[in-house]
Amino acid sequence: MTTTTISPAHHRSLGDHTWQDDAVCHPTEYNPVDPEIFFPEPDETDKITAAKALCAQCPVRQNCLDSALEGSDTHGIRGGMTQEEREPLHENLANRLDYSRVSAIVAGRDIHLTKAERRAVVHAAYRHGVSEQRLAWLLKITEEHAQKLYRETRRALRNRHLEQTTTTTPPPRPTADP
Numbered sequence: 085m086t087t088t089t090i091s092p093a094h095h096r097s098l099g100d101h102t103w104q105d106d107a108v109c110h111p112t113e114y115n116p117v118d119p120e121i122f123f124p125e126p127d128e129t130d131k132i133t134a135a136k137a138l139c140a141q142c143p144v145r146q147n148c149l150d151s152a153l154e155g156s157d158t159h160g161i162r163g164g165m166t167q168e169e170r171e172p173l174h175e176n177l178a179n180r181l182d183y184s185r186v187s188a189i190v191a192g193r194d195i196h197l198t199k200a201e202r203r204a205v206v207h208a209a210y211r212h213g214v215s216e217q218r219l220a221w222l223l224k225i226t227e228e229h230a231q232k233l234y235r236e237t238r239r240a241l242r243n244r245h246l247e248q249t250t251t252t253t254p255p256p257r258p259t260a261d262p
Contacts, residue, residue, distance in 0.1 A: 103151075108142040109135075123160040132166060139164035153177050154196045189222055190214065210237045 104110060111117045117138070124131035139145055139161065149163020153174055158167050165173075181200040188195055189205050190212065197205065202223060209219045220230040 101151075103144045103147040106144045107148060108138050122162075132161065135161040136164055149173075150196070192222070206233045206237055210234055210241075 108115075109117050109119065109122055111119065121131050121135045121138075124135065139148075142148065142164070145164050149165065149170070151157070152162035152170060154177070156174070158170070158174075160167065162170065178199050180198045181204060183204070185195060185197060185201050186204045186208055189197060189201075190208050205223065206219065209222065214222075216227055216230040216234055219225075219233070220227045223230070225233075
């Protein structure tokens, strides 16, 4: 099953960790947070509750969660979730389809994409007339690969159109001979 979400387009760029400076868990002189609170043992429910309460106020909680999922980080509380709570998200990450991420890539942002989102980028770029050269640049692939993806997209759209035509056209009725 594919999960589809629409969220604000504030995605971190590939390799960008500057969002961590805005995290509530980031200890500063004025915000003395003990990082150990985010790595509780499973039976330390008070620590888990306290860490989740801090995460709930964090302006970069989604970036933190995305970073944990995309980086296969399985330790501690990240993005307001324990490692057990993140596990199903981790397992389904390849099926994530967030159209704000697709739009961000088509607009030229450099962010992490799942396989489903990469396919959606190809379809969106094809439908918007994005050149093969631009698609290659957006997805960091060769122009030949971009050409292949566009050929596959054209073929899939053509076949889908043909399937719709054959299923919507009723078969001819046999005529009765008198």
